[in-house]
Amino acid sequence: MSKNYYLPQSNEIELFEAAVEMNLPILIKGPTGCGKTRFIESMGEKLGRDVYTVVCHDDLSAADLVGRHLINEEGTYWQDGPLTKAVRNGGICYIDEIIEARKDTTVVLHSLADYRRVLPIDRTGETIEAHPDFMLVVSYNPGYQNVLKGMKPSTKQRFISLSFDYPKPEIEKEVLIKESGIDETTAQKLVDIASEIRQLDDTDIQEAVSTRLLIYAGKLIVKGFDPYQACIHSIVESLSDEKEVLEVLEKLIALHFEKRV
Amino acid sequence: MIHYWLEFEESIGKVWDKYLNKKVDKFHEEQRVYFSDISKSLNLFHRLMGGEKGKDLQITDKRYIQTNRTLLEKISFLGQEFYLTWQDEESLYLPASFAYFPTKEKNEMLYYWLVAMATQVKDNDFKQNQLATDSLTSRYSGFNTFYEYATTYLIQRYKQLSFVKSLDENLINNYPNPLWIYDSPITLYKANNSEDEPQEPTREESKDKTDELQMKKQTKQIDDKHETDGFLAFLPESLMSIFEQVNVDRCEDDSFDEDALYHAEDLDEITIGQKQANLSARIKMDLELLPDTTVIYPLGKGHYIDEWDYLKSDYLVKYVRILPQIMTNVVPIELPLRLKKTVRKIQNELDLLQLNRIKNDHLPYGDEINMDSWIEYCSHQNKSMHHQNFYTTFEKKTRDMSTLILADISLSTEGGITQEVRIIDVIKDSLMVFSEALEKLQDKFAIYTFSSLQNKKVYFNIIKNFKEPYSNLIRGRVEAIKPQYYTRMGSAIRESTKILDKQQSSNKLLLIISDGKPNDEDRYDGRYGIEDTKKALEEAKRKGITPFCITVDMDAKEYLGYLFGRDGYAVVRDGQKLPKVLTDVYINLTK
Numbered sequence: 001m002s003k004n005y006y007l008p009q010s011n012e013i014e015l016f017e018a019a020v021e022m023n024l025p026i027l028i029k030g031p032t033g034c035g036k037t038r039f040i041e042s043m044g045e046k047l048g049r050d051v052y053t054v055v056c057h058d059d060l061s062a063a064d065l066v067g068r069h070l071i072n073e074e075g076t077y078w079q080d081g082p083l084t085k086a087v088r089n090g091g092i093c094y095i096d097e098i099i100e101a102r103k104d105t106t107v108v109l110h111s112l113a114d115y116r117r118v119l120p121i122d123r124t125g126e127t128i129e130a131h132p133d134f135m136l137v138v139s140y141n142p143g144y145q146n147v148l149k150g151m152k153p154s155t156k157q158r159f160i161s162l163s164f165d166y167p168k169p170e171i172e173k174e175v176l177i178k179e180s181g182i183d184e185t186t187a188q189k190l191v192d193i194a195s196e197i198r199q200l201d202d203t204d205i206q207e208a209v210s211t212r213l214l215i216y217a218g219k220l221i222v223k224g225f226d227p228y229q230a231c232i233h234s235i236v237e238s239l240s241d242e243k244e245v246l247e248v249l250e251k252l253i254a255l256h257f258e259k260r261v
Numbered sequence: 262m263i264h265y266w267l268e269f270e271e272s273i274g275k276v277w278d279k280y281l282n283k284k285v286d287k288f289h290e291e292q293r294v295y296f297s298d299i300s301k302s303l304n305l306f307h308r309l310m311g312g313e314k315g316k317d318l319q320i321t322d323k324r325y326i327q328t329n330r331t332l333l334e335k336i337s338f339l340g341q342e343f344y345l346t347w348q349d350e351e352s353l354y355l356p357a358s359f360a361y362f363p364t365k366e367k368n369e370m371l372y373y374w375l376v377a378m379a380t381q382v383k384d385n386d387f388k389q390n391q392l393a394t395d396s397l398t399s400r401y402s403g404f405n406t407f408y409e410y411a412t413t414y415l416i417q418r419y420k421q422l423s424f425v426k427s428l429d430e431n432l433i434n435n436y437p438n439p440l441w442i443y444d445s446p447i448t449l450y451k452a453n454n455s456e457d458e459p460q461e462p463t464r465e466e467s468k469d470k471t472d473e474l475q476m477k478k479q480t481k482q483i484d485d486k487h488e489t490d491g492f493l494a495f496l497p498e499s500l501m502s503i504f505e506q507v508n509v510d511r512c513e514d515d516s517f518d519e520d521a522l523y524h525a526e527d528l529d530e531i532t533i534g535q536k537q538a539n540l541s542a543r544i545k546m547d548l549e550l551l552p553d554t555t556v557i558y559p560l561g562k563g564h565y566i567d568e569w570d571y572l573k574s575d576y577l578v579k580y581v582r583i584l585p586q587i588m589t590n591v592v593p594i595e596l597p598l599r600l601k602k603t604v605r606k607i608q609n610e611l612d613l614l615q616l617n618r619i620k621n622d623h624l625p626y627g628d629e630i631n632m633d634s635w636i637e638y639c640s641h642q643n644k645s646m647h648h649q650n651f652y653t654t655f656e657k658k659t660r661d662m663s664t665l666i667l668a669d670i671s672l673s674t675e676g677g678i679t680q681e682v683r684i685i686d687v688i689k690d691s692l693m694v695f696s697e698a699l700e701k702l703q704d705k706f707a708i709y710t711f712s713s714l715q716n717k718k719v720y721f722n723i724i725k726n727f728k729e730p731y732s733n734l735i736r737g738r739v740e741a742i743k744p745q746y747y748t749r750m751g752s753a754i755r756e757s758t759k760i761l762d763k764q765q766s767s768n769k770l771l772l773i774i775s776d777g778k779p780n781d782e783d784r785y786d787g788r789y790g791i792e793d794t795k796k797a798l799e800e801a802k803r804k805g806i807t808p809f810c811i812t813v814d815m816d817a818k819e820y821l822g823y824l825f826g827r828d829g830y831a832v833v834r835d836g837q838k839l840p841k842v843l844t845d846v847y848i849n850l851t852k
Contacts, residue, residue: 059620068633069640076640123637192400199311248305251373255403 006035006042007175009167016043019160025113025136027156030164033210035175036139039164040094049133050091052082056101062108065095066121078124087112087119090133099140099151106155112136113158169195172211180218186227189256190214193231196252197239205240213238227257287418288360294368295358296320303376307353312380321347321354324446326437346375347443353379361439362414370407371439377404378442385444387433394440411440555741560585560723566755568716571792581716581752587723591741593733596697600690600840604697607844611701620655627652662851663727663766664699664706667757668692669775670722671712671748676776684776684813685744687839691774692724692739694840695847700731704851705766708735709757710742713749715783720746721756727764750779751793754808758801770850771801773810774843778820795824809850811843 016039019026028036037053044051054065067081086093098106111118117130138159140151167175169191176187191214198208213235220230236249296303296318304318323342344356355375359368374397381393398405416422421436423429437443565579596604621627623634631653641647674685692708699706708724724742725735754771761769779790798808810830812821821830833842 063633069636071636071639076636078640123640196309196311200305200308204305204308244301245305248302248309251302251306252309255373255401258403258406 004042004045005178006038007171009171012162020135025159027159027161028139028164029142031207032141033212034164034166035211036164040137044092051094052086052091053094053096054082055096056098058100058102060101060105062105065108087128087130087134090131092135092137095138097140098138103152166211175211176214176218179215181222182218186221190217193256205245209235209239226260228253228259289363290360292363292365292368293358293360294365296355303372306373307376310377310380317352319352319354320357343437345437345443347445348379349445374407382442385442390441555591556589557586558589560587569793569796581719583719583721583756585721588738588741591737593737594740595733600694603694603840607698608701620653622653623650624652624654625650627654629653661766662704662768663764664704664770664772665757665761666708666772667753668710669748670710670742670744671746672744674744674776688774689739689742691840691843693736695843696731698844711753712746713781714746715781719749719752747781748779749781749785751797754797754801758804758806761806762804769806771806771808775810776813791820798824811846
């Protein structure tokens with residue numbers, strides 16, 4: 001049995017496999033906790049390739065991707081970064097939240113993401129040709145609008161794009177049951193709650209409830225936690241800090257799982 | 262004399278009224294829940310339940326329904342007038358308050374129930390209500406419990422409601438069910454074809470008064486029939502008043518044929534006068550006795566800029582005259598007390614963000630040694646050729662950001678969000694709160710406001726330019742802002758672009774605060790205004806400026822998307838939240 005459970009939402013598996021065959025890089029967009037990372041991990045497993053994950057932040061430098069010199073008793077030596085490792089040995093290099101990295105950092109990906117498939121390393125003067133099994137996958141969450149950030153069009157236009165959203169109710173229910181082990185009725189209620197919360201847009205809450213949070217709620221319930229309390233702690237409190245929004249969300253939960261007095 | 266007599270009559274009425282109501286009322290007054298207290302939550306809940314986003318929640322007027330009543334009920338008019346929940350395309354109308362049940366919690370629940378019902382019911386008839394009830398009670402165990410309780414309780418008190426349980430279709434018109442959504446009174450009115458003029462009831466519900474005054478009247482049905490109901494006990498002419506005479510020169514009016522069309526479009530949106538709901542409504546006069554010392558001082562004779570005419574697909578060269586102005590004789594003020602709390606909250610948030618820590622590498626001196634650059638140095642064969650800059654600092658104040666805030670102060674901002682709060686007040690508050698935040702971040706910013714009177718007069722008011730420090734004087738200028746004229750947005754954007762373009766920063770943000778579409782007295786309206794504004798925004802973008810619009814316009818989505826792009830604007834539904842939202846948006850945009 002595979003370690004990673006993934007239930008496809010639409011044609012993403014076929015598309016991914018086609019891209020692998022053609023050596024094309026992939027860009028995945030989608031809100032937080034909708035299964036982007038899980039999808040890549042399951043694909044890595046399916047294809048028998050290692051996944052090298054890099055999570056971006058605004059201090060991420062090109063060296064963090066490519067590699068850097070380190071020091072030991074004999075002097076300095078070169079240490080490959082996750083990207084270089086994947087390029088040399090083959091495997092999926094998964095760059096998560098690419099939008100968080102500074103724009104100049106992501107430029108190192110350009111030569112890898114087009115027909116050239118090479119990685120030049122300035123510091124060692126080396127140019128590595130990508131292993132046939134190397135694949136580049138990047139992801140970001142389009143929900144955060146930002147003046148100072150955003151992907152350069154020149155970076156964006158080197159990828160096949162896959163747009164993820166929260167799974168459809170039936171699929172999400174199945175995922176919930178499988179991941180947390182709750183019964184079907186409770187899973188249905190959690191999915192109902194999620195579909196209602198997802199009606200709100202970004203002026204009410206920053207981002208809607210993720211499948212991940214629903215699984216947390218499910219796990220708490222399975223553990224024997226009161227369903228109402230489980231939802232409050234795993235769903236409601238994570239979504240907003242505003243008093244009014246919290247009150248209404250609590251009310252919604254109470255409609256599904258009655259509050260024990 | 263008349264005055265005393267009126268008061269006397271009214272107080273007798275009140276006493277009689279109270280007596281009768283006590284006798285027949287089945288309400289739990291102490292547990293009464295008011296719509297106004299929970300309206301924000303209900304709006305949010307309405308969206309949660311999948312209700313249409315543009316739909317408003319409002320307070321309903323009473324309606325009159327013939328029922329079998331006891332003698333006392335008849336005398337007191339009770340049992341004849343009902344506040345029923347109903348909806349049409351635009352709004353959902355809910356009663357101003359509920360006191361059916363003996364606990365506040367249950368009365369509040371009734372509101373939530375009705376809001377949820379309204380999202381399910383389409384035709385507002387018996388069948389639909391029945392279906393909606395079934396679907397809500399089966400989906401939500403919380404509603405199921407409430408519904409069981411509510412029906413049992415209501416039938417106990419109002420025997421006529423037994424049809425709710427028995428589902429006897431013949432009886433449904435016996436008595437209105439507070440748990441259902443009804444059709445608009447106009448439709449019912451027509452259906453009943455009743456000629457009876459509803460009598461003005463003499464009931465008084467003190468706390469409801471403000472709510473009722475605000476409530477939406479059925480203009481088509483009632484249409485201010487009681488013109489003679491109230492009369493003034495003094496002569497209005499005897500009040501001293503000052504009229505301002507304005508000479509309007511219409512010779513310059515553009516006489517394009519489209520004008521007629523544009524104005525015809527507008528006619529659809531003209532609202533019909535509202536009638537005051539209560540007998541004891543009072544005349545309120547606002548006399549501004551304090552002399553206004555502020556003087557608006559023009560800066561030069563103005564200059565001309567271009568405007569885009571989409572019909573010609575070309576610029577009208579030097580078509581618009583920009584008149585820069587500044588207010589003088591302004592009284593400097595401290596930050597108003599009412600804003601202190603919001604400002605403190607925002608500043609605390611900013612402290613947590615640590616926005617201003619920016620790392621600078623490869624420096625010859627600094628706070629920390631950067632191991633990477635040292636190792637890199639070691640790895641080089643020819644060390645003499647390599648620089649020795651091994652230090653890193655975490656510098657502050659290096660957010661390379663210039664923000665120009667452009668606020669729309671056209672007359673439409675006089676409009677109210679609630680009875681006491683006007684849009685312009687919220688805009689002023691936002692400008693003050695926002696300035697505090699920017700000051701804390703030490704970002705460079707300027708504030709301008711604009712309004713226009715056709716193409717020859719586009720007033721561009723300086724509140725704070727980039728060079729001026731933020732001070733009490735600036736706050737004074739913000740406080741002194743007065744709404745005037747129209748919104749020639751494109752020209753104001755072009756003028757702002759010019760100013761921002763001169764700034765040295767690498768990131769430039771043009772933040773527009775508005776309450777509606779671009780429009781002016783001439784043909785600058787509808788498509789013309791929108792196309793010109795779009796062109797002006799394109800020009801700004803080409804100069805490396807990022808425009809972002811924050812609007813308080815509820816049904817703004819369509820043209821905003823067209824103008825600013827999907828991620829280029831934010832709609833603030835609850836205008837009173839604008840000060841906070843503005844800052845949140847800014848932080849998100851620039852973090």
